[in-house]
Amino acid sequence: MxxxxxxxxxxxxxxxxxxxxxxxxxxxxxxxxxxxxxxxxxxxxxxxxxxxxxxxxxxxxxxxxxxxxxxxxxxxxxxxxxxxxxxxxxxxxxxxxxxxxxxxxxxxxxxxxxxxxxxxxxxxxxxKPLFQLLSDRYGDGKPNRKIFVYAAGGYYYPGQDYKKLQDEMKSYIDRGYTVVKKKIGGASLDEDLRRIDAIMEVLQDGQKLCVDANGKFDLETAVAYAKALSQYNLFWYEEPGDPLDYELQATLRQFYKNPMATGEDLFSMQDARNLIRYGGMRPDRDWLQFDCALSYGLVEYLRTIQMLKEHGWSPSRCIPHGGHQMSLNIAAGLGLGGNESYPDLFQPFGGFPDGVKVDNSYVTLPDLPGIGFEGKADLFREMKALAG
Structure with a gap:
């Protein structure tokens, strides 16, 4: 072999x-x-x-x-x-x-x-499906195939207005998502708040919004946004400052009591551990977004999960960045809290196997061998062409 x-x-x-x-x-x-x-x-x-x-x-x-x-x-x-x-x-x-x-x-x-x-x-x-193999090797052999997903979108693009932003978010809701995300920090605070208000107009009871600054803010700006965002019942306020600025993240908890999320740009167990040690993250409400595909893979992710457990964190507080099927399998096999999803972007690499539908922001993984790429026809065409 x-x-x-x-x-x-x-x-x-x-x-x-x-x-x-x-x-x-x-x-x-x-x-x-x-x-x-x-x-x-x-x-x-x-x-x-x-x-x-x-x-x-x-x-x-x-x-x-x-x-x-x-x-x-x-x-x-x-x-x-x-x-x-x-x-x-x-x-x-x-x-x-x-x-x-x-x-x-x-x-x-x-x-x-x-x-x-x-x-x-x-x-x-x-x-075996990867989720089953992971559960057999590192869990109790009983994977949870029903996984929470949220719709990541709300990017800035030429010609976008409030109506187009609302239509985008409604399209995610219509496809079964109850949690959606938009970008912030690419406009002024006042303009971002107007965009948030526009989205709030189309969300119904039980539907929530995440916002993501992609690490843009200094402490003063992060605090200003935190104070303004506190008026909303957001699902989370994501990556306000540089991913390695643990002091900024720790300070922000004084100004923002609702859930925060970060970690997608931390690429090792050691950096993740420093976030847990020094970043002021709260295991009862905050979310960790480490992405195995960017951070040395699943071998390293297993080390990160072990570190989290040693520091009193549950793997269920992890919702990885990336929107790919690898993290879906890890979530099902190792008990993570869910996975990001890009319903329209970065195709054919994002999304789910063909026929998998989102229901109340959950998907159920099918029995496909490995990660399940063969079940997504447009993606597998690219892969098969490479393999020859």
Missing amino acids: KIVEIREKTIPISSAIRNAYIDFSKMNLSLVAVVTDVIRDGKPVVGYGFNSNGRYGQGSMMRERFIPRILETKPDDLIDASGKNLDPHKIWNAMFRNEKPGGHGERSVAIGTIDMAVWDAVAKIEG
Whole structure:
């Protein structure tokens, strides 16, 4: 049993939208295929992965460092104790060989993308959905296949007015979501409040709004927004300041009593631990958004979950960024609180397998092997073309 080839392709996911910090006019991602010599139904088992939106593809780093390290390792050193499957932890260790600690940035995206493909292959070799494999290995064997999702949108774009913003949010509600999100910080505070008011006009009882500043604010601005946002019963106030400014996050709790969320731009267990230690996050109400695809993959995410438990946090307070099926499987298999969803953006990489519907902001995962990419026709066409 061995990995015979790892392929990468950089694919554009560009769009005219922007948040408070960046525009997506030149955004791309890396798509990866891990080809094994294991045969199922007459074909080699192939695992697939891709990095989440908001971080660029990392093909050169993969090709120069991480893919060669895997392929140069003796195949027997990358399989599990049973000898019947690959070992994601051993493969992760091979990728990280000769890397110094710290500096968790772009390399975490490269490793996380390959790691996603490895776990997809491992679950397929075992003949299980990834959520079932994770529950069997790290839980009680009883995954919760019904997962909370919210609709991420509300970006700034040319020609957007209040009516178009309302229509966008109503379209999410019509598709079964009860929690929606809009961007803030890309306009003045007064203008953002007018946009929020416009959305509030179309939300009904039981429907809530999240707002996301994408790390734009200094402390003074974050506090000003916190005071203004306190008039609303928001689902959360997300990433007000720089993700590594733990003092800003900790100070903000003095001015904002409702739920806050952050963590999507923390790419290691160590950085996540510093947020928990020093960021003033409250385990009874706040949300953590660590994204495995950007933060060294599921192998590292397992370390992060263990760290959270040691600090008195439940995995159910995690709702990952990214809107991909990998995090859906982790949520179902390891008891996370839900997952982000992009109903219209970054396709075909976001969303759910074909036929999966949102009902009262929940989706139920189907029984598909691995991560379930084969169940999403438009996405699998891209993947199959890479695998050859």
